[in-house]
Amino acid sequence: MMSPMPVRLGFVAMSAAALLASPGAAFAQGAAGSVKLAPHVAVYDLSLTSSRGKRSLEGVRGRIVYDFSGSACEGYALNFRQVTELDSGEGKVALSDLRTATWEEGDGKSFRFKSQNYMDEKQVGNVDGRADRARSSSVAVKLVKPEDKKFDAGKVVFPTEHMRLLIEAAQAGKTLLEVAVYDGSESGEKIYQSLSVIGRRIEPEKKPSDDAAADKDSLGGLARWPVTISYFDKSKQAEDQPSEQTPIYAISFEMYENGISRALRLDYGDFVIDGKMTSLDVKKAKACK
Numbered sequence: 200m201m202s203p204m205p206v207r208l209g210f211v212a213m214s215a216a217a218l219l220a221s222p223g224a225a226f227a228q229g230a231a232g233s234v235k236l237a238p239h240v241a242v243y244d245l246s247l248t249s250s251r252g253k254r255s256l257e258g259v260r261g262r263i264v265y266d267f268s269g270s271a272c273e274g275y276a277l278n279f280r281q282v283t284e285l286d287s288g289e290g291k292v293a294l295s296d297l298r299t300a301t302w303e304e305g306d307g308k309s310f311r312f313k314s315q316n317y318m319d320e321k322q323v324g325n326v327d328g329r330a331d332r333a334r335s336s337s338v339a340v341k342l343v344k345p346e347d348k349k350f351d352a353g354k355v356v357f358p359t360e361h362m363r364l365l366i367e368a369a370q371a372g373k374t375l376l377e378v379a380v381y382d383g384s385e386s387g388e389k390i391y392q393s394l395s396v397i398g399r400r401i402e403p404e405k406k407p408s409d410d411a412a413a414d415k416d417s418l419g420g421l422a423r424w425p426v427t428i429s430y431f432d433k434s435k436q437a438e439d440q441p442s443e444q445t446p447i448y449a450i451s452f453e454m455y456e457n458g459i460s461r462a463l464r465l466d467y468g469d470f471v472i473d474g475k476m477t478s479l480d481v482k483k484a485k486a487c488k
Contacts (some may be wrong), residue, residue, distance in 0.1 A: 234363045234370075236275070237417070237457040238268040238482035243474035245283060252469035258286035259472050261295075267458070271305040272487035277468045283472075294319050301383065307360040310333045312383030326387040330357070342387045352390055355381040361393075362458050369397050369424045370456065379433055391447075392433040399424035401453070410476040412461045417481040423461075427451045 245261035261283030269275035279299040282408055286292045296317040303310050309331050316324030328342035330352060338352040356364070368376050376395045400421045407413050431447035451464040461482070463474030 209275075223324075234366045235457060235484065236267070236270075236359070236362065237266075237459055238270075238484055239266075239459055240480045240482075241265045241411075241459065241476055242478035243463055244473050244477045245281075245472050248464070248471040248473045250366050250470040254469035255287075256285055256470045257288040258284075259470070260284045260371075261472075263474060268482065269305075270485055273485070274305050275303045277301045277303075277345060277358070296320075299384075301358070303357050303359045307357055310357040310381070310383070310443060312387075313464055314383065324385070326383060326385070326472075328349045328387050330381060330383070338381060340381070340387070345386060350388065352381045353379065355379040355390060364395070365395060365426065365454065366456055366458065369400070369426075369454070373397060376409075388393075390430040390433040393428055394431070394446075395428045396427060398427075407453075407461060410461055411479040412455075412459070412476055415479055415481060416458075418455055418459065421455045421457060423453070424452045426454050 211406060241264075243263040243265070245263065247256055247259035250256045261281065263281045264279070265273070266278040268277075277300070279297075279301075281295075281297045283295045285428050286296060294317075297314070298316075299312070299314040301310065308327065311329045312326065314324065314326045315322060324343050326342070327344040328340060330338050330340045331437045336354050338355050340350050340352050342348040345388060358380070359376070361380055364378070365376065374397050376397070380391050380393045382391075403420050403422055406419070412418055428451075429447060429449040431444050432448050435444065443450055445468075448468070449466040451462075452460040453462045453467070454460050459479070461476045463476075465472045465474065
């Protein structure tokens with residue numbers, strides 16, 4: 200039986216040392232920036248693209264529901280669920296069910312998270328906690344589940360701030376960004392070093408033709424960028440030669456300048472999963488009072 204694998208969409212971004220002087224500067228820029236993230240509900244159907252290696256698969260079928268809401272003044276909420284059937288052959292099919300709920304303060308100072316992970320309808324993970332940023336920009340994490348624990352995550356950014364920083368970088372013509380990210384995933388103790396590569400801008404008139412984003416008027420005047428994000432285990436990354444570490448996984452997608460993403464690709468090395476957007480409901484953003 201395959202063990203559950205951490206699967207997150209990568210609707211997160213990187214700020215690079217070349218772009219921003221420090222993580223602290225990145226937080227300030229993101230809070231004061233002009234990026235407006237669109238509240239929306241997106242559904243992605245998952246399928247196997249390729250498979251190789253020791254953990255190869257014969258088939259994958261699944262769905263992601265991504266429900267994002269809020270604003271810079273009231274904070275951002277995300278409800279995320281991914282259900283995936285993993286067929287390793289000879290009748291062995293594993294059912295993975297990941298459920299996550301988070302809330303992030305608009306200025307990136309506080310982050311709350313809860314997640315449950317099920318494998319074949321048996322719970323194999325349960326995380327509950329919060330993370331708060333001090334004046335020094337270092338983040339203190341307090342876990343309630345799987346057990347009471349406190350630790351210092353260092354200078355990291357949270358998921359929504361990542362997304363805003365990536366959009367700002369893309370709009371500024373930047374192509375390479377890197378930052379440490381904390382999202383409360385797995386046991387709540389994992390910190391990722393993230394590397395993002397931003398491709399050439401796709402103009403609004405070049406509309407996609409094969410998914411739910413194609414006929415949305417709310418996306419009609421927006422540019423988008425192809426993005427690939429690689430995730431590394433920060434605790435294992437050699438400080439002197441970070442580029443030589445193999446990523447845990449990589450995520451590719453096309454990112455609109457309002458934070459909506461299409462054409463997902465999740466690459467775990469041994470297999471690759473595509474996510475096609477089959478439904479998109481863009482909500483009206485609430486004005487800050």
